[in-house]
Amino acid sequence: MKTSILHDPKWSIDSLSALRAACTALPGVDAAAQQQIADREAELTKPAGSLGRLEELTRWLGGWQKRAQPQLERVQILIFAGNHGVVRQGVSPWPQDVTSQMVQNFETGGAAINQLARVADARLRVVPVHDLASTADFTTAPAMTEAAFLEAVQTGYDAVPRACDLLCLGEMGIGNTTAASALAAALFGGAGADWAGRGTGLDAPGVAHKARVIDAALAFHKAEMAATQGAAEAVAGFDPLEIARRLGGYELAALLGATLAARHYGIPVLLDGFVCTAAVAPLARLAAGGLDHTRLSHCSAEAGHARLAEKLGLVPLLDLGLRLGEASGAALAVPLLRAAVACHNGMATFAQAAVSGRT
């Protein structure tokens, strides 16, 4: 017999309804730890609020870590990799083989993220999901079977180490900006043109073609879902997990599972770019506050990212024109968090430093 996910960390995700239940019964933040952090913050030798968002980040970290003194000793970067059947529609300028070739490059240390992980003093692990087999082309079929979708979610869930102070999430998958755009359109409304971007370097006609491919997928699944459920609702009216299964991908499903695991284990999460954000968006659609334990590391140059972030109420920490993926933005934001924690834990109070308070 399966025990509840809230009691058994090795819970197994064996049905969509079990996953839905887990996504809607999420543990909350430690308000007492957050209050202790706010109280200490008020005593530190600086005008109140003068460290701006760094102060909020410290409370966020400590609240989810359940610690009055947040720490960043064990920072883990996870990159999930997957392949996409929709590439046969000509939506990426790169061949599908690049996914496995880049996985190899991550393993041998030659990618941007290897350097950024070193700079961030973070451990890096790459997880090829579903053996890098392609999803189905979602313009004509659901991207994944229910069993394979759940297995990918479980792969992500199981990849999260319990002993971890911060999880940085990223992905690698040729064609996955098309999946992310389709997912965003289905979850938040709008057409392909509202969400399609250049990805790894499409030109303007390429982006227009990508938008048409996304429209075809949305039309197919709207009809399919209405037929099976006997309802003529908009796609956005359907279950977010079913949308993720139909329009997402294996690495996106794993990102969702990892973000869920982090919530259960009390690990704060830094999300990377557009693909990563779209992958976890179903959690926000299923439960208010479902992404409260996450922060968006950066705003990607990918066209739909700013819009998606706004829909989710996520305010990016950085805006550097990145459009790489592979957790690059998340890794870049780690030193910012280290700075926030160093100030909070290391600064003197007014009393300790004999600095006069406000008049």
Ligand SMILES: O=C(O)c1ccc[n+]([C@@H]2O[C@H](COP(=O)([O-])O)[C@@H](O)[C@H]2O)c1
């Ligand atoms: O997440 C983003 O913001 C992002 C923006 C542009 C490109 N990517 C990366 O580029 C790959 C997908 O691009 P594409 O054009 O093949 O859909 C995939 O490996 C992503 O990690 C990722």
Ligand SMILES: Cc1cc2nc[nH]c2cc1C
């Ligand atoms: C070379 C290359 C590296 C990447 N890293 C993440 N997505 C990528 C896509 C390409 C094409």
